[in-house]
Amino acid sequence: MPVANKKILYTIAFLMGFTLMSYEILGVRVLSPYYGSSIYVWGAIISIFLAGLAVGYEYGGKIADKTADLNILRRIIISPALLITTFPVYGQRLCKSIYELELDSRVSVLLLSAILFFIPCVFMGAIIPILVKIRAADSQKIGSAAGDVYATSTAGSIAGTLFTSFFLISWLSIPKCFLLLGLILIACWLLCVIFQLKSSKK
């Protein structure tokens, strides 16, 4: 398997970080019409995102030790891409049905966030260790590979947070925002596909 282009890895790390935080902020916007914007809503969403990432890192690391290449990356990226793109189709329905169970607000909001956001976060978290492994594959510099990937993805997260809260929400309706995020992930997937095709021709 050819070593992937540095630029592609960092582009994916950046866009992944961007999508993750943008998704989190939009998540609050989706839940607020049901539960309001009390501190519980923020708390529930942030903790579910972190839980998803933690599980993702764990599994991503294990996968990376078996195989770390663009092929596995591509297969992981497509899941959150599809889940986020189709969010407007299932999101409102799930919100409604969980909300109408009339559980305690805190339990209800935690359960709903888990159902809506946990799985995409697992996949997005799993990307990171794989990127690190691909980046460090041909060298001993595992430390700087991990540092670079985390720095780039966190820079993406900052950009995603600011862009979404300062601009995106005032430009597009919430379903369109989800569509945009989904398209960003599909673009990442395409990057992997295109690069794979290119390198296999060589």
Place this chain on the structure above:
Amino acid sequence: MAQTAPPVIVNMKKYIHIAIFIAVLSLALPGTAQEKTSGSSSSNQPGFWETVNDFFLPHPEHREILLEKQTLYFLVTVEKGENGWHHLVFNPNRGSQGIWNPESPDELLSNYCKYTTLFLQSIDQYPRRVLFVGLGAGIMPRFIRKHFPATIIDVIEIDGEIPGIAEQYFGFKKDDKTNITIGDGRDFINRNKVKYDIIFIDAYHAENIPFQLTTEEFYRKIRDALTPGGLMTANLANLGKPKFIANELKTVQSIFPDLAVFVCPGQTNYMLFAPVNRKFDSAAVKPKCAELEKTSNPELDFKAMLDTRMKEEEIKTMTGEAMILKDDFAPVETMK
């Protein structure tokens, strides 16, 4: 490896210097700004509190701070002015959330409360149950209890510390016909199953406008929670965001077509008033108001209040290019 180490350390030093510089700067800034505000003397008029663009705590020389408390949502302060009035302030920025004079506990001092008495003149029957979205200092619930002793008062307030503060400093009393729920107004109204004769919405404050309490979907739920002859009043503080006001008027009007809008003196607040299935008839409430004027405090000038009503054409011009806010698209934070 060893060769690359020194530049990293040099870089770190640079960052530490930047961090120290920022820390010193942030310590110095509020100090200089406070000096600026200390020179201005306070007039202790409610108008001053509602309009002043004061980002820092008032100077202790002019206002005594009775309470300063960090809650889950706000830094709440209760301040006592030179004339003895108590002010409730959320976050040390602008605007008073409630004014109360302990020496004249039944007097209504803020514009919001004064206008609400005007609206109360238009109800024909004794309100059985009312809802307050946002408690604040609890001045209006106190007023309702005094004039309608049998009414059930429901309150939904996001901050669990506020009811205690209202009781301790603003003469609010919780009795067995007053139910206080702590939570978000939207969650409450979503789950609500009872009907109200009056719903008071006073939930937008300072820079924080909860978008889920501004949308068409929210006001539809409010309308559905009203009795056939019920009414809704909403207090829109004018925060220098005319676009937000225009969009909000259009949104409320889409649900309550007979919306009446009053502009408080100095344009500090827009008072929205929406009876279900009927119009607010200024001429009809005039005699009632005149009667009340004789018996209650002379501060309430009903005629002047009625004169501040926006004409239908004025509302039309204002909302001409406005949009209806929806759960899917309500960027209230960026509206200027």
